[in-house]
Amino acid sequence: MKPKPDYTLYLVTDSTPAILGDRNLKTIVAEAMFGGVSIVQYRDKTSDTGALIRTARELHAITKSKGVPLLINDRVDVALAMGAEGVHIGQDDMDLPTARRLLGPDAIIGVSASTVAEALTAAEQGADYLGIGTVYATATKTNTKTPLRPSGVRAILSALSAAHPSLPTVLIGGLNEANIPRTLYQSSLPTHSPSGIALVSAILTSSTPYATASALRTAITTPFPLALSQTDKPLGYSYDHEIVTLFGTLQQNSPFLHILTNTVASPLSASVALALGASPIMSQHEAESAPLAAAGATLLLNIGTLTPATLPAYLTAAATYTSANRRMVLDPVGLGATPARAAAVAAILAAGYPSVIKGNEAEIAFLAGAPSAQRGVDAGTSERSLSEKARIAAKVADEQRCVVVMTGPDDVITDGTRSVALRAGHAMLGRITGSGCALGVAVAAFLAVSEDPFLAAIAACLVLEGAAELAMTANHVSGPGTFVPEWIDCLGRVIMQWDMSGRIDDIDLEGL
Ligand SMILES: Nc1ncnc2c1ncn2[C@@H]1O[C@H](COP(=O)(O)OP(=O)(O)OP(=O)(O)O)[C@@H](O)[C@H]1O
């Protein structure tokens, strides 16, 4: 009878000195199994055949005692010689039909897949599971292609979902306790989630394999705490009352914001945070992320004037806040203008999970894969219809599984399932520098006091843009210079003095 393995926590061994050092592989495997490793692949690219068979036999004695399947990497001959439960083959190894002929129908045969085509071929040829990766860049495998990232994993799962919906999949590459929960969340489709996570160095380099394996198992099986909740709001729902309540909560609770922003918009951003009732700290010090996250801050990452010197602080902040289950907002300022910005945003998105991404149309369109339309940091003009904008924003939201705010004369706010267009603001906002940056601050402030990132994003846009409309009614406001202070003054009283009704329209994504 063919076994049905539990793929939840899949250990891939590595005997190279850089990973294993002078530790004993058998002891590590035994301890890791006690900690929750549910399947083991013996991977050794250097030992000769006799040594491979000997070590595999010894490992098999350990795994068999716990009913854990042992698979051999690449070497069908070794698996046959010592009676392993199966093999794992890469794209350059023996082909699957041949391996199946040699090993028989009951052997477990897994195949590595890094593209949709490889995954579909392996599935059609009868693979028992797929190892999907490399998810993130890793030190273990240096010759790998561009990392798939969660969006690439989703593309593969989506291709499999039609003809092979129950084929088990295991993610591999650059995964660790900190990034597993959000990677699984961002990689899953509503109908299909990966079956497990494969790890090499996270377990093999640990001095406490039992504790490490059990922490990893918890990370795999615990739902992602920052997951977006499904809306229970019908189309046409009026958010006005909730926004007023949220504004009151913001002012009462004075949420703590950690703002890593650009040097142009920094003072305006701090002033806007204070005017909304939040408490900002502007910090670009890498060592401050952990204590600020621990103190309960909400993070804003704005890449406006990012440099090689400040990038590490952004990456550390993204990783630290996400693993501390604290929320962050990403403002990819100028994305598309230069390759350096694209690389920085890709690295930030690989390091952590933003609950909200806020950008102007060109920035969000670039994230959705459109060719760059951005010359600098300013929004520019667009030919796109509202429904095209919504489709683009929803694509990014769906890929990242977060809320996306696309600003412009009309803002589009979406979580990939529900979308609204928000009609408020004034063209004057496009004539001052940092209005979009200040909106990122407002999103972070509302995010800190709202369960629902979608509602927080709507509230932030409405308050900042309503305040701009209100400010423009003051007699003394004659241009951008006089506008900014009046705008800040209006932030605290916009809710009382400005009529917000009729500003939010649902966009029916189904109809697009
Ligand atoms: N013509 C307009 N009418 C109304 N509101 C506008 C208009 N243009 C921009 N806004 C508002 O201004 C704010 C900033 O949006 P914009 O798209 O200009 O962002 P940005 O390019 O990131 O800004 P910045 O780089 O200056 O920070 C948003 O709240 C947006 O809705």
Ligand SMILES: Cc1ncsc1CCO
């Ligand atoms: C002008 C400018 N340059 C980098 S960031 C910034 C602020 C507005 O985005």
